[in-house]
Amino acid sequence: MKELSIHASNHSYKVQIGKGLRHTVGSMIAKDYSHVMIITDSQVAPLYLEDVKHSLTGTPIDTVIFPAGEQAKSMSQYEELLTACIENSLDRKSLIIALGGGVVGDLAGFVAATYMRGIDYIQMPTTVLAHDSSVGGKVAINHPLGKNLIGSFHSPVQVLYDVETLQTLPYHELRSGYAEIIKHGCLDDPDLFHDATSRSLADEAITEVLEDHLLKGIAIKASVVEQDEKETGIRKYLNLGHTLGHAIESEAGYGHVTHGEAVAIGLLFAMYVSKEKLEASMPIANLYAWLGKQGYPLNVLTHLDTSSLVDRMKKDKKSTSGKVNMVLLEELGKPVMMEVKETELTELLNRFKEEVMSC
DSSP states (O other): OEEEEEEOSSOEEEEEEESSGGGSHHHHOOSOOSEEEEEEETTTIIIIIHHHHHHOOSSOEEEEEEOOSGGGSSHHHHHHHHHHHHHTTOOTTEEEEEEESHHHHHHHHHHHHHGGGOOEEEEEEOSSTHHHHTSSOEEEEEETTEEEEEEEEOOOSEEEEEGGGGGGOOHHHHHHHHHHHHHHHHHHOHHHHHHHTTSOTTSTTHHHHHHHHHHHHHHHHHHHHHHOTTSSSGGGGGGTTHHHHHHHHHHHOBTTBOHHHHHHHHHHHHHHHHHHHHOOOOOHHHHHHHHHHHTOOGGGGGGSOHHHHHHHHHTSTTOBTTBEEEEEEEETTEEEEEEEOHHHHHHHHHHHHHHTTTO
């Protein structure tokens, strides 16, 4: 097992990565709790819920299973989970375990952040994508007008990452998660970017480097989060690719394109804007070719209306007074924030669709 320590403003917590951790959760929890509620979804529950339950002894345990998919990050599902907490008599000394991917972590984490003004929770990610979302304490639900617009900062007390759970991931989920690994490489580790994009995700050999890629990605995010927990400065760099990515998710309809697939297109666009506005040398053609070979749905952007996408980008959390602030790259490993005016953004996005996405 490998460990990383993350220092949040109100407490420090460990990220523990290894094989079979779901079988030893009970012995790894540092505190005694009055009650444990495991929140998971309909895809993960049949695979791993019983393993986690069996590892917990001596504490009342309840479980809640909700339908899998990005659509679950809704006000109605959030209310149902809060109702479950109340009906099962969770108190301030109770623990929530978020067992699943990014949707489970975001939703269960937001419940933990707001139930009785905040109780402890543990992240147990089961996807590659969740290596990013499980660290840093950002929890949220979606609104029909934008992704993650209703949320909070609430760090977990522990992250337990059982890499054996990644063996059951469908290919599109592996692909989705690798977009965030590539993003981390763009931000702070060009070697990680080049190594990841030199490999085929369909090759069984990817499992040999996956844990190393996950650790490097988590370490990069941890370093940023420790310096800027509440996203007042450099943490905004972690949104590289997300300005357009979130707009694509919302405009296409939550669940039609995975988060990572949308972010991958957003990364390409961020590189394109960096080239146009900063005259940066960007590996756009190489990334485009790699994404195409891995089966990312690059053509989805050509079916979405530019003006609608720009409107959604203006509602992004990083935008102010209707002005879009994008994370760009002076070069790989050197991010920068830049304001892009609506008219210019519209022109850039139209040109991007014509020059890059129509290839």
